[in-house]
Amino acid sequence: MKLSRRKFMALLPGLLLASSVKADVSREADLFLINLSQWFSDQDALQRVAGLAVKHGVVSSEQLEALANKLHKHYKAGGETKMRAYLAKRIERDFEEENTRVIDGWVFAETEATLSVLANGAKV
Amino acid sequence: MILDFNQWPDGQVIEADLCIAGAGAAGLTLAREFLGSSTRVVVLESGGEIYDHATQSLYEMVNVGLPRGPEMVARVRQFGGSTNLWAGRCAPLSKLDFSQRDWVPHSGWPIQREDLDPYYERANAVLGLGPVLYDEGLYQAMGHDVPEAFSTDKLRQQFWQFSRGAQNNGQPIRFGADYRETFDKADNIQLFLHANLKEIVTDESGQRVTGLRVASLNGKSADVKAGRVVLACGGIENARLLLASRSVNPAGVGNDHDQVGRYFMEHPRGTSGLVVAGNTEALQELCRHHWLETDSGRQVYLSGIAAADAYQRRKQILNCDVSVVEYEDPESGTRAMERLLKSESGDYGDDIWRVMGDLADVAQNSYRRLVDKKPPIIDAEKIQFECHIEQAPNPLSRITLADDVDALGMLKGKMDWRLGEMEQKTIESFMTTLAAELARLNLGRVKIADWVLDRSSNWTQGVQDVAHHMGSTRMSSSPGTGVVDANARVHGVENLFVAGSSVFSTAGCVNPTYTLVAQSIRLADHLKKTNSGA
Numbered sequence: 269m270k271l272s273r274r275k276f277m278a279l280l281p282g283l284l285l286a287s288s289v290k291a292d293v294s295r296e297a298d299l300f301l302i303n304l305s306q307w308f309s310d311q312d313a314l315q316r317v318a319g320l321a322v323k324h325g326v327v328s329s330e331q332l333e334a335l336a337n338k339l340h341k342h343y344k345a346g347g348e349t350k351m352r353a354y355l356a357k358r359i360e361r362d363f364e365e366e367n368t369r370v371i372d373g374w375v376f377a378e379t380e381a382t383l384s385v386l387a388n389g390a391k392v
Numbered sequence: 393m394i395l396d397f398n399q400w401p402d403g404q405v406i407e408a409d410l411c412i413a414g415a416g417a418a419g420l421t422l423a424r425e426f427l428g429s430s431t432r433v434v435v436l437e438s439g440g441e442i443y444d445h446a447t448q449s450l451y452e453m454v455n456v457g458l459p460r461g462p463e464m465v466a467r468v469r470q471f472g473g474s475t476n477l478w479a480g481r482c483a484p485l486s487k488l489d490f491s492q493r494d495w496v497p498h499s500g501w502p503i504q505r506e507d508l509d510p511y512y513e514r515a516n517a518v519l520g521l522g523p524v525l526y527d528e529g530l531y532q533a534m535g536h537d538v539p540e541a542f543s544t545d546k547l548r549q550q551f552w553q554f555s556r557g558a559q560n561n562g563q564p565i566r567f568g569a570d571y572r573e574t575f576d577k578a579d580n581i582q583l584f585l586h587a588n589l590k591e592i593v594t595d596e597s598g599q600r601v602t603g604l605r606v607a608s609l610n611g612k613s614a615d616v617k618a619g620r621v622v623l624a625c626g627g628i629e630n631a632r633l634l635l636a637s638r639s640v641n642p643a644g645v646g647n648d649h650d651q652v653g654r655y656f657m658e659h660p661r662g663t664s665g666l667v668v669a670g671n672t673e674a675l676q677e678l679c680r681h682h683w684l685e686t687d688s689g690r691q692v693y694l695s696g697i698a699a700a701d702a703y704q705r706r707k708q709i710l711n712c713d714v715s716v717v718e719y720e721d722p723e724s725g726t727r728a729m730e731r732l733l734k735s736e737s738g739d740y741g742d743d744i745w746r747v748m749g750d751l752a753d754v755a756q757n758s759y760r761r762l763v764d765k766k767p768p769i770i771d772a773e774k775i776q777f778e779c780h781i782e783q784a785p786n787p788l789s790r791i792t793l794a795d796d797v798d799a800l801g802m803l804k805g806k807m808d809w810r811l812g813e814m815e816q817k818t819i820e821s822f823m824t825t826l827a828a829e830l831a832r833l834n835l836g837r838v839k840i841a842d843w844v845l846d847r848s849s850n851w852t853q854g855v856q857d858v859a860h861h862m863g864s865t866r867m868s869s870s871p872g873t874g875v876v877d878a879n880a881r882v883h884g885v886e887n888l889f890v891a892g893s894s895v896f897s898t899a900g901c902v903n904p905t906y907t908l909v910a911q912s913i914r915l916a917d918h919l920k921k922t923n924s925g926a
Binding site: 360363364366368370373374375377 | 543824825828832840
């Protein structure tokens with residue numbers, strides 16, 4: 269099946285959810301938090317982060333577009349494994365370079381914030 | 393010899409070569425350096441050997457600045473001073489703390505860290521500390537691998553160690569109790585209890601101290617005549633005494649340039665973040681107690697996380713650090729096992745059940761303890777960061793005199809403690825970077841406390857003072873920018889010196905006692921060297 273960018277975008281939320289490992293949700297925190305370095309296995313958490321990212325305007329449509337293109341490229345080249353490896357590296361680099369966004373006290377890599385919106389299908 | 397001023401003949405002059413006002417960590421360290429010498433030393437202590445409320449009440453003051461913890465519990469007016477209640481946490485100031493930083497107004501000491509290094513070494517003996525290991529060298533000394541840590545251009549590990557008292561019972565040194573016998577046997581030192589310094593009297597020029605007025609709460613009074621005088625009454629009282637000594641100059645002693653009492657600093661402390669998810673055990677490994685076995689017994693160290701020098705420069709912020717505060721799982725099998733072994737269990741059945749239900753943890757921590765020689769890591773229900781922020785020197789953060797008087801008729805102090813934007817910027821920047829680094833290393837995700845991110849003046853509601861009183865008689869190279877010179881002599885007064893954290897030009901973010909003890913030893917050396925000028 270030829271995977272067009274459009275199809276990829278439609279599949280992305282489900283893909284990320286299905287391929288994710290267990291997320292930690294802290295009962296002690298006043299806000300739940302997913303361990304975003306492991307990505308979204310909790311739909312509520314995903315929507316919350318995506319909602320916050322949109323609400324706080326930390327993600328632009330250009331960023332969404334750029335990340336979607338990159339993910340599409342890596343998915344086409346090596347499937348889910350390659351896409352996740354790319355994400356891991358990019359998120360680590362964001363943290364290293366302090367390319368971060370503070371949302372309600374949580375510090376997210378910019379890629380994480382963008383990904384949360386992308387994966388949730390939210391519009392900015 | 394320890395004497396009770398209440399037994400001293402009323403009005404009889406006390407004579408000495410050197411008079412030290414205050415018998416806390418600074419004053420007794422200084423006096424200790426003169427043990428067995430030919431210098432006749434008099435030490436004046438306001439309190440007695442036990443706490444009494446009437447004496448403590450002499451500390452009451454008026455607060456017109458930021459809210460502060462109750463003064464009545466923050467410091468102790470008693471033989472041994474506030475070491476009667478301290479926790480014994482010690483660490484030196486960093487090199488950067490001493491230097492003039494372009495981005496920190498009024499920063500820079502007239503001495504450098506290198507000037508204090510030999511005195512830090514000597515302070516170890518006074519405070520019952522182990523080897524001077526405040527970096528990763530500690531791991532080598534313990535025979536452990538250095539754990540994977542942060543980007544060194546952002547964060548660094550901060551190390552403290554804990555003072556060990558003479559009784560070696562887990563308590564830090566208590567200067568009063570632990571040095572009592574030493575001073576009682578000292579032939580050349582008269583240590584007066586219940587002797588309150590009320591006023592420093594100078595000649596007409598204000599350039600030489602000619603006497604000290606001393607009184608007790610029982611109505612006794614006398615003058616002290618000494619060649620040289622050192623104020624070691626604490627970070628607030630030193631300034632108050634200089635300001636309240638107005639019989640010659642209404643501005644007080646050593647205050648020709650209106651510097652006394654200014655630049656008052658604290659270490660604002662607050663819960664700055666909550667850690668969730670990630671490999672928190674690895675984080676606990678980075679921020680934990682350490683045991684170093686030495687010839688004189690086990691020395692306890694502690695590690696936390698601080699802002700690296702390069703990071704402070706790059707971000708133009710102050711120094712700050714965090715310690716981890718763990719809220720232990722009450723079901724912890726390791727703690728239950730400890731209670732059983734120490735016969736401290738309140739419910740043997742329950743504790744045995746907890747051990748049985750948590751055998752893997754008990755086994756792991758037993759191995760750590762017995763083989764690795766490391767303190768256990770207890771499962772934590774919650775991990776928080778507690779921060780200490782360096783306060784920028786601010787001339788408007790100050791101590792002045794109030795209108796009302798204390799029980800001795802001395803004007804009370806008035807405190808106007810202020811914090812500014814730079815401290816907020818510091819903690820916001822530091823916590824954001826710390827959170828990013830923890831996420832990068834998968835050590836945890838951090839929820840930064842709301843107050844840290846609050847750029848309005850309300851951010852100060854998230855912090856409290858920690859009774860580290862610094863800066864009110866700061867060290868400076870010129871009389872226009874501080875109160876004492878590089879040798880802790882009051883600018884413009886030839887025989888008056890100050891010891892204690894009130895002379896700190898900047899505060900750093902670590903506990904001040906280690907540095908003030910080192911400075912007291914340095915001052916003692918200076919006084920000995922210049923003895924002929926007394």
